[in-house]
Amino acid sequence: GEDVEQSLFLSVREGDSSVINCTYTDSSSTYLYWYKQEPGAGLQLLTYIFSNMDMKQDQRLTVLLNKKDKHLSLRIADTQTGDSAIYFCAESISRDDKIIFGKGTRLHILP
Amino acid sequence: EAGVTQSPTHLIKTRGQQATLRCSPISGHTSVYWYQQALGLGLQFLLWYDEGEERNRGNFPPRFSGRQFPNYSSELNVNALELEDSALYLCASSLRQDRWETQYFGPGTRLLVL
Numbered sequence: 001g002e003d004v005e006q007s008l009f010l011s012v013r014e015g016d017s018s019v020i021n022c023t024y025t026d027s028s029s030t031y032l033y034w035y036k037q038e039p040g041a042g043l044q045l046l047t048y049i050f051s052n053m054d055m056k057q058d059q060r061l062t063v064l065l066n067k068k069d070k071h072l073s074l075r076i077a078d079t080q081t082g083d084s085a086i087y088f089c090a091e092s093i094s095r096d097d098k099i100i101f102g103k104g105t106r107l108h109i110l111p
Numbered sequence: 112e113a114g115v116t117q118s119p120t121h122l123i124k125t126r127g128q129q130a131t132l133r134c135s136p137i138s139g140h141t142s143v144y145w146y147q148q149a150l151g152l153g154l155q156f157l158l159w160y161d162e163g164e165e166r167n168r169g170n171f172p173p174r175f176s177g178r179q180f181p182n183y184s185s186e187l188n189v190n191a192l193e194l195e196d197s198a199l200y201l202c203a204s205s206l207r208q209d210r211w212e213t214q215y216f217g218p219g220t221r222l223l224v225l
Contacts (some may be wrong), residue, residue: 013114014192029210031211031212033211041216042201042219043154043201043203043216044215045211045212045213045214073167090154092142095210096166096210097167098156098159098168100156100168101154101156102153103152103153104153105153111135
């Protein structure tokens with residue numbers, strides 16, 4: 001069945017790079033997403049990648065996709081205190097299909 | 112421009128009762144999505160409405176239902192409430208053609224079932 005797995009916690013020093021990893025089981029996944037949830041600020045879509053791409057970069061964010069291993073990662077360069085949040089990995093098979101989320105990774109920034 | 116709004120912000124019910132949650136999408140958005148965020152279970156997709164019709168639903172029992180009105184606002188109804196229905200219910204909206212790529216989320220309704 002469909003499943004998305006991610007580690008629950010990650011601690012990173014301010015200024016370092018954060019790498020949040022995610023694995024998914026459905027090889028039919030076409031769309032892969034990263035969402036960010038901050039306390040009091042709701043949930044927002046950070047970025048997404050199509051399965052025909054290996055990498056997508058957007059300012060400090062880099063998404064890497066390894067389709068063979070069904071592995072998705074989100075790299076945040078120069079991590080700042082404002083990056084402290086829960087990051088959800090998600091996938092969907094098509095634009096008309098439901099979206100499946102991981103349980104979220106809580107990113108903690110150390111001073 | 113007003114964002115996605117949800118009401119009420121908090122709701123307390125007892126087991127067996129019914130809960131109704133409301134969502135108003137961003138003006139111009141015709142697609143509305145509902146999610147449940149329960150402790151320990153992460154974020155789960157509940158329902159998706161597109162121009163008044165239910166387009167897809169997650170793995171939830173039929174006592175979770177909803178509808179979308181002609182003005183594209185939406186209601187989520189949960190019948191025969193159970194303790195494990197306690198969660199934050201998030202609503203999101205998007206333009207029909209953008210689907211998941213540009214969803215905007217509301218602040219959520221926190222439902223507590225006693």
